[in-house]
Amino acid sequence: MHSYHLDHLQFLETEAIHVMREVAAEFERPAILFSGGKDSICLLRLAEKAFRPSDIPMPLLNVDTGHHFPELNEFRDRRARQLGGKLIVRKVEEAIASGIAVPNPGEVSRNRLQIPTLLAAVEEFRFDCLIGGARRDEEKARAKERFFSFRDAFGQWDPKNQRPEIWNLYNARINPGEHMRAFPLSNWTEMDVWEYIKAEQLDVPxxxxxxxxxxxxxxxxxxxxxxxxxxxxxxxxxxxxxxxxxxxxxxxxxxxxxxxxxxxxxxxxxxxxxxxxxxxxxxxxxxxxxxxxxxxxxxx
Amino acid sequence: MPSPTADLPSPTRPHPVDLLRFNTCGSVDDGKSTLIGRLLYDSKNLMEDQIEALERSADITGGGQINLANLTDGLRAEREQGITIDVAYRYFATPRRKFIVADTPGHVQYTRNMVTGASTANLSVVLVDARQGVIEQTRRHTFIAAMLGIPHLVIAVNKMDLVDWDEERFLQIRDEVESFLPRLDVLKDVKFIPLSALHGDNVVRTSEHTPWYQGPNLLGHLETVHIASDWDLSALRFPVQWVNRPNNPTHKELHDFRGLSGQMAGGIVRTGQPVIVMPGGLQTKVKEIWTLDGQLDEAFCPQSVTLVLEDDLDVSRGDMIVGTDSLPGLSSELSARVCWMHQRPLQAGRKYYLKHGAQTVQCAVTHLESRINLDSFEPEPAPAELALNDIGDIRLRTGRSLIFDGYRSNRLTGSFILVEPGSNATVAAGMLAAPVSAFTPDFAEFTI
Structure with a gap:
């Protein structure tokens, strides 16, 4: 006798697949943010689950800060090749060279400089939705983020003016120049990610x-x-x-x-x-x- | 069936742990955030750096005392104003279950947030301050939980320490809630628990102050409440979300693959089963249930799968595959109850986009039938408008017929949102009334 009841990983998986398919259906030029980190590794498996036997209908995008672990970039490139996916890499160094990203005097960290680099890539490819691996359990500000998180023409998030998200009905409407961030792993915890990686036997850096x-x-x-x-x-x-x-x-x-x-x-x-x-x-x-x-x- | 990824290892091993989603609601000082903080703290789901961060912020704002509410009040604006401005989600686990908590604020003006946080919940916890007893917010939140069809409700009578753990006070509050419960929509399962979130009594550990209370503590109840039947498994509903066509010119089998991808919104589907594709009404059979992990003999709500049909019919996003036995409604004239979520009020004649399952259609609100008075639960007929946080019954006309069920029979195929053109704001959450008549396929008359 079948139990007709999903365990927690199966539930999180079907929820995430649903979000990915909504993105594919509702947007013209979406991309998946893929760094090679554990969360985005899960994203790629979920994309396979959502879209196979078709090709994954969107490119992979990574902002390379120039301060990445070499093991991470090597993994990123290899995994993208295995999937037959198109990988787009935009570098903070190039953004600095072209004046898109301007470091403060003495600023060593590339953390802040990723932001203009990413937004320039959104403009360059006219991406209307970026799928990211962020999870609500990571951090208090993320705990308040929606599955479909609206960004204005400057790429800004306005936490006080988020669209209510009811049932599994995601409002994907945007005006030209605006874009969406979609987070299929919103409800996953760090433990869920590793349990999923283990259950699916996913390779990690x-x-x-x-x-x-x-x-x-x-x-x-x-x-x-x-x-x-x-x-x-x-x-x-x-x-x-x-x-x-x-x-x-x-x-x-x-x-x-x-x-x-x-x-x-x-x-x-x-x-x-x-x-x-x-x-x-x-x-x-x-x-x-x-x-x-x-x-x-x-x-x- | 071809599987280009068949060489990858697959099947997800069975996990014994399932997932319960709940939300907490109550008015401003009922102690919702403290209760969640207590659940996390006492069930050992807090980490040292979180406790450290709590202590750091306590030094600045709390006069040296740790404030458990700081765990969920995540944004700076909220900490400064001491309020919760939006729905915050928290995650914790025990060996029996994983939990997702939506912390939804209690202010009058934030009803929309409660609807947001509660719409996906299996269970709602409504907090009542034992000193204040049942207030307008208690009635309002209980009403909303019932309206949303949340299967399980807990009335948590908090701050029992401040009324000396008085059993009489607890029973008074229980009687008061029970006096209005019958006037609400169906609530299957209601539990009353006396507790103190601040001190932890009956939250994770059973209190010695309540020998007169024989029921479970809150966490014990959350761990054991039966949720396996919360999804509708009776009538097959499969909204087509994405048409899966590899169009692969070099791979012969893949070239001809035409699958319909989506998430089961009701019932069970089996290979070989006769189905109807709506709104076209054509009948065919399910040939395959395709997943990356291999083909399935059957799939059930809420699994995500890809169906391959026997016949190559013209099917697109927004269509729905249903069983032949229990058919949904098909209509462009709809009645619904809505919660209005936007500053700009709703007036009759306004036009919106309506998103329902995998389809978006244009619609006009033709009539405002009533506005619900949340003190008396009585409908006030023919309101001029519905303002932010109002709940009311309306009639709509859609540009294309909707394939739908009443919200009471299926939360997924009976719900919709309204989106305002231009601003793209989500302005309403809607629950459809049951169809006046079920869809009748053309062939039905021939099979009688």
């Missing part, structure tokens, strides 16, 4: 698994030593067994000490974790409203 890396301790975090982030003076460098829990830029992503080298270990580690995923992202610690401010300006 190697840095999610335990490996050896030289790190320095800064502001309570282990940051990887690279050309972009050399040790200062006689700052002690430690050789640690680490992995990443969430991937940002290589200069701001805290490595966690971990022996986890398979899905089950990672799931067990998250179940026992005592800090949130974004606790290891320096970009979110700036202020309590850091994410809210970036989102209003057009961040994913």
């Amino acid at each position: 190697s840095i999610y698994f335990s490996h050896q890396r030289r790190c320095v301790r800064r502001q309570g975090q282990w940051l990887p030593v690279t050309d972009l982030l050399p040790p200062k003076g006689n700052e002690p460098v430690q050789d640690l067994v680490v992995r990443v829990r969430t991937i940002g830029d290589i200069i701001s992503t805290g490595m966690i000490e971990s022996p986890a080298n398979n899905y089950d270990d990672i799931i067990a580690e998250i179940a026992a974790a005592r800090v949130t995923e974004r606790g290891s992202r320096a970009d979110d610690k700036a202020s309590e409203a850091a994410m809210e401010d970036r989102k209003k300006a057009g961040y994913f």
Whole structure:
């Protein structure tokens, strides 16, 4: 006897597939934001579930900050090739060179500069909808975001003026120059993402698994030593067994000490974790409203 | 059937854990956010950095005391004003279930947010301040929960510590709620729980202050309430969302593939089953139920699948595939109850886009039949307009016939939104009245 009842992963999956198909049906030029990170890996599998046996009817878009982990970009390119998808990469460095993105004097982080780079790509390709892997459990400002999140002609999010979202009826109407962000994983948690990756046996970049890396301790975090982030003076460098829990830029992503080298270990580690995923992202610690401010300006 | 991705590993292993969605509502100081904070805190779903952030903000605004409400009041504007301005979603889990909580604000002007947060809920928690008892907001929120057809309701009588855990007070409030429940739309399952969100009594741990209360604590109830029957599995409804045509010139089998992708909105579909494609009314059979994980023998609401039909009919987005036994309505003249969600009021004669399932049509609101008085629950006939947060009954005419069910029998095929042309604002949530008569396909007369 069939139970005719979906478990939680099956429910989240069917909800996300429905959102993806709405995007494909309602927009003329949508794209999927694909970084190679764990959330966007799930997005691509969901796109396969939504659209196969057809080709995925939209290109993949990535904003390359120039500060990406090399393992991430390698994975991104490989996965896009496997899927037969069209991958569009726009670089912050080129946006700086052409004056689209202007760094403050001494600004090292590329975090803010991603925003004009992304919005320039939206204009260049006249994208009317970007599908992103953001989840509401990540952060307090995201907890208030809709599945279909409207952006005005400047790419801005107005949290006080969001469209009410009722049942599974998504209002996809926009005027020329405006665009939409769609978030099929809105209701997923970090644990759901890993359970799904495990259930679907999805490949992920190697840095999610335990490996050896030289790190320095800064502001309570282990940051990887690279050309972009050399040790200062006689700052002690430690050789640690680490992995990443969430991937940002290589200069701001805290490595966690971990022996986890398979899905089950990672799931067990998250179940026992005592800090949130974004606790290891320096970009979110700036202020309590850091994410809210970036989102209003057009961040994913 | 060809499967270009057949080499990828697939089947999702069965998980024993299911998902309950609930929302909390009550008036401004009933302690909704505190209750959610308490649920997260006591069920060990809070992380150290979240507690740290709470403590950091407590130092600035709370005079040193941790404020559990800060967990859900996420935006800066809200923290400054001490209010919740929008629906916030929270996630937590116990070994038995995963939970999605919509924290919906209680201010009068935010009824639209409650409708938003509650529309997808299995269960609503309506908070009542034990000192104040039943107030206008309690009646309003209970009415909305019933109107939306939420299968389960919890009346959480909060701040019981402030009335000395008085059983009489609890029973008074219960009696008062029960006195108006029969006048609402069907509420299948209503539970009353005495608790203190601030101190945690009967939230996650059973209180020693309520020996006179034999029922479960709130989390115990959320973990065990039966939700497997919350979807409609009786009548097959499959709104076609996206036509799946690979049009692959090099792959012979793929070249001819024509699938209809969508999410089951009701019932169960099986291969070989006769179905009717609406609004055309042509009958055919289901040839395959295609998914990336392989073909299925049957699919049920709310699964997302791709159907392949025996005959190559002209089917497009917005059409609906239904069973031959229980047919929906097909009409361009509709009656509905709406919750108005926009500053610009609704007046008869206004035109909107109406989105229903996978189809969007133009519509005109022809009559405002009534506005519901939320104190008396009585309809006031022939209002001049429906303002923001009003609930009323209207009649509409659509530019194309809608394939629909009454909201009471199916929340997915009985609901719609109205979108204002130009501003593109979502201005209303609508629930359709049952069709006056079911659709009659042309061939029916021949089969009698």
